[in-house]
Amino acid sequence: MADIDAVVVGAGVIGLAIARRLATAGLSTILVEGDAVVGNGTSSRNSEVIHAGLYYGATPRKRAMCIAGREHLYAYARMRGVAHRRxxxxxxxxxxxxxxxxxxxxxxxxxxxxxxxxxxxxxxxxxxxxxxxxxxxxxxxSTGIIDSHGLMQALLADAEDAGAVLACRTRVSGLVPGRGGWTVMVDGEPALTATRIVNAAGLGAAALAAATEGLEHVPTLxxxxxxxxxxxxxxxxxxxxxxxxxxxxxxxxxxxxxxxxxxxxxxxxxxxxxxxxxxxxxxxxxxxxxxxxxxxxxxxxxxxxxxxxxxxLGGPGDPAADFAIDGPTEHGLAGLVNLYGIESPGLTASLAIADDVALRIA
Ligand SMILES: Cc1cc2nc3c(=O)[nH]c(=O)nc-3n(C[C@H](O)[C@H](O)[C@H](O)COP(=O)(O)OP(=O)(O)OC[C@H]3O[C@@H](n4cnc5c(N)ncnc54)[C@H](O)[C@@H]3O)c2cc1C
The missing domain is CATH 3.30.9.10 (D-Amino Acid Oxidase, subunit A, domain 2)
Known part of the structure; x- marks a missing residue:
């Protein structure tokens, strides 16, 4: 039996929203972050805009998650007192x-x-x-702005209130599937086992996927x-x-x-x-x-x-790529979800993405 129900790798806004979602659903959850603090990556280096969902005709997942996530985010920000303005x-x-x-x-x-x-x-x-x-x-x-740091602090507080544990300065170096779940490797050594793994490592997501045993398809970021x-x-x-x-x-x-x-x-x-x-x-x-x-x-x-x-997920001149959220249906490995290409409107869509991930590894 695994040590814990879920490990979420990466404490940007996406990993934080997912950890909150899983912990409030009753899963024992550890959120693992390589940096010394949460939200130091892309999540604190953006425009802080709550997008309306206008441009994403060619990328239906971005569009659907932006529109659903936008209203979810406004409601959450109101409820949790996160500074924002429409x-x-x-x-x-x-x-x-x-x-x-x-x-x-x-x-x-x-x-x-x-x-x-x-x-x-x-x-x-x-x-x-x-x-x-x-x-x-x-x-x-319906476009607005939000305090992204305030949002991440609220998500973290909710996750911790629901029992999630944050481990900073902990870089996951590999993931190994086994009978009882996944072994999470830190600095090349087994650190703990978990039934479910969410790779929300942002710019590091493809590198972590490449270090995941048994995963056949790893995209180029x-x-x-x-x-x-x-x-x-x-x-x-x-x-x-x-x-x-x-x-x-x-x-x-x-x-x-x-x-x-x-x-x-x-x-x-x-x-x-x-x-x-x-x-x-x-x-x-x-x-x-x-x-x-x-x-x-x-x-x-x-x-x-x-x-x-x-x-x-594409290079110069390529058509716009959609968010990739690869769960067991896509790659065949039980309990694993990899998120790739979570660029804009990822901040807006964060709560909708968390709902989607929770369904994939329910
Ligand atoms: C210039 C720019 C402007 C944008 N503007 C907007 C906007 O206005 N509105 C909007 O909705 N979206 C916007 N976005 C998109 C939004 O910022 C991102 O979609 C979102 O922040 C992605 O969050 P994340 O959690 O996936 O990534 P990150 O915030 O980068 O978090 C990933 C975390 O994973 C950690 N990590 C990586 N590898 C490992 C590992 N092996 N072990 C442990 N931890 C690891 C990193 O340290 C990092 O903290 C913008 C993006 C950019 C680049």
Whole structure:
């Protein structure tokens, strides 16, 4: 018999949401994190946007989990007092040539059941955000922002209240299936056994899968870094401002945090190793992207901020890949779920992903 019901590897927002879900369902659960603290990876290096679910026509799992996860997340944040605001966002066609893309986004969103988008003329948009110059825009009232650290602390507290145990500074080096369950290897040594394993290791998920005995298919993860530049000073916007999407990302946008501080980003740079440095030389392209959103900005106030890395299941030029949540049905190994490619909108979808994982290893 195994030592414990479930081990969740990785204490980002996804692993935390899953540990909470499993522990509150009554499973004895250990959440194992290689870093010294929770949420130090992608989960603290993003835009902190609660997405409405607008862009994911080609990736049905992302779309369904974003839409379900969004309402679940708003309700959870309200219930647990996690700071958030349904601030709304504008997706902007700066040129008339981009208006067709807005129409496609609107049609796609409607088809997915997101029916609260409002089409605006350039003048309508300017009435809402007087500093904006554009040919037209879409208003998404159900987009919001959330304190991602507050969210992760609430998830951790719930998981621990339900009996889950967090083990930091513990890097899982391998997983070995056996009759009574899985042996979890730490530093090459057997550390404990568990009936169920969830690999929510984010950027490290494929490496852990490669170190899982008996697993035949391990995808290749590619890294796409997104940089942010901050703006020192107040900006005259009250909503998030997005351009039309670009290949690999949503385009360099203006996001606001809950204190009203502004940042521009993220762009897309394909990289080979995990490296969070922000090259100040990218500043010129950020100043140009930011000036499209806010022509009157003071470019000298834009400074390097931080970077996050998207764990991509495809490379440059490939079609957008969906979230991969591989359970026993996919790989044939009882009790194991591997999550790959949990890029945006993973924060929004976290609670929906946790429900899905719980079903797969019930
Ligand atoms: C630039 C950018 C912007 C984004 N913006 C948004 C947004 O606005 N809204 C939204 O909904 N989503 C957004 N996302 C997506 C969202 O941030 C991610 O989907 C989410 O944070 C992924 O969480 P995670 O728990 O899977 O990964 P992580 O947060 O990276 O957590 C994985 C954890 O696993 C640990 N780990 C790895 N290997 C091991 C091992 N072998 N043993 C033990 N621990 C291990 C790591 O240390 C890490 O803490 C964005 C992503 C990026 C990159």
């Amino acid at each position: 601030i709304g966002k504008l997706i902007v066609a700066f040129e008339a040539a981009e208006l067709a893309t807005l129409s496609r986004i609107m049609d796609d969103a409607r088809a997915a059941g997101v029916d609260d988008l409002v089409a605006l003329t350039g003048a309508d948009a300017r009435a809402l955000e007087p500093e904006l110059r554009c040919a037209g825009a879409l208003l998404s009232p 590619r890294y796409a870094r997104g940089h942010y530049f901050t703006y020192a000073g107040r900006v005259p916007f009250t909503r998030l401002i997005y351009p039309v999407p670009v290949p690999g990302g949503l385009g360099t946008h203006l996001t606001l945090d809950l204190s009203g501080n502004a940042r521009f980003g993220p762009d897309v740079e394909w990289i080979d190793t995990i490296d969070y440095r922000v090259d100040p030389a990218r500043g010129d392209s950020f100043r140009a992207a930011a000036a499209r959103i806010w022509p009157a900005l003071d470019p000298s106030r834009i400074a390097p901020g931080y970077a996050g890395i998207r764990p991509k």
